[in-house]
């Protein structure tokens with residue numbers, strides 16, 4: 001991207017000038033974690049007492065600490081090194097931003113803005129073109145160029161209305177045998193699973209756009225949330241006819257007989273259905289709560305009673321930030337040929353670029369152009385569109401994206417659409 005002719009850097013004037021931002025080292029772990037806790041005000045609830053497991057995967061050589069003029073730590077930002085699966089099953093390295101916090105006593109003075117600026121420049125210096133995060137509050141990150149790009153829901157099904165319908169396609173005579181599940185489900189405890197979860201998750205995430213890698217280190221340390229952490233859980237492990245694990249559901253039962261499924265990981269739809277059927281058939285359960293179900297997932301349609309599946313917590317999950325438009329757009333796969341001229345503003349970084357995106361046979365070319373634009377948009381909007389989880393027409397109708405030529409919106413919709421909607425359920 002070019003420097004903007006008159007960069008509207010909204011925050012530069014406000015960014016704390018007497019502050020120092022420095023990278024962290026292993027020696028900073030305690031002060032880093034204490035500062036994050038104070039920023040969130042969550043100290044009593046956070047399980048740091050559990051041997052620091054929650055924070056054990058922090059990459060301290062990638063963290064940032066903001067120090068006030070009197071050298072006191074007042075702000076934090078962490079960065080994890082993951083891979084992100086893009087449309088077309090292409091895989092790219094990403095920086096996953098986390099543990100962002102500014103002390104309550106030092107807010108709204110530009111500390112976060114300065115941390116974000118430093119962090120984005122370090123991501124570029126690594127040669128990466130994508131940054132991602134999970135936002136604690138939606139209004140925070142758009143100004144820094146991030147846009148919500150994947151979405152998730154919770155599906156609650158009362159046990160007495162949990163019957164699955166016989167799918168018409170399978171009930172009809174002559175349905176292919178491969179359509180039915182020929183595998184088995186075994187219940188294991190989390191502690192007995194060895195590397196099964198890690199291996200199944202890795203197969204799943206490589207085929208699922210929007211999914212993040214979970215590095216071996218996370219599993220080995222038991223960092224994060226269940227089932228990566230070793231919290232007590234039952235795991236329903238699905239195996240194919242050859243005995244190879246190809247899916248799992250991690251679950252526990254709680255108050256009032258609610259069975260909560262942390263995540264259902266399946267390498268195909270038949271495996272997902274088999275695992276759903278298994279937990280929905282659990283005795284002594286009043287309802288089953290599936291967390292992290294992709295919006296529009298077929299499970300709701302498989303229930304004999306369509307209204308039995310109550311959708312809740314429909315919310316954003318992964319926020320994406322493009323740092324190099326041509327590299328990002330050429331890295332993902334595309335399913336529809338076409339040409340599109342995108343005029344992109346990056347207000348936070350004070351950059352502007354106009355690009356001709358040309359898609360032929362699944363791959364894109366993206367070069368600077370002075371042709372008239374089809375769409376004019378902010379980098380946060382392009383970042384939202386990037387994984388195919390939201391249609392350009394939605395952002396045009398919302399007034400975020402400007403369609404500059406007749407037919408441009410429909411063409412953009414067709415080009416950005418992906419065969420598999422993106423979904424992410426990794427917490428970091």
Ligand SMILES: CC(=O)SCCNC(=O)CCNC(=O)[C@H](O)C(C)(C)COP(=O)(O)OP(=O)(O)OC[C@H]1O[C@@H](n2cnc3c(N)ncnc32)[C@H](O)[C@@H]1OP(=O)(O)O
Pocket residue numbers: 010011014039040097098099100101102103106107108109110111112113114133134135136137139140143
């Ligand atoms: C990926 C993650 O880790 S998500 C976790 C984020 N952290 C938290 O939610 C912990 C609690 N909150 C905090 O620690 C702080 O309030 C932060 C980190 C969200 C913001 O830090 P600050 O140093 O106050 O932000 P900063 O002063 O740079 O604000 C920049 C702009 O963002 C706006 N902004 C900052 N936080 C918020 C917010 N929560 N809601 C709405 N606007 C916000 C500011 O008003 C300012 O806007 P302006 O330039 O138009 O005046």
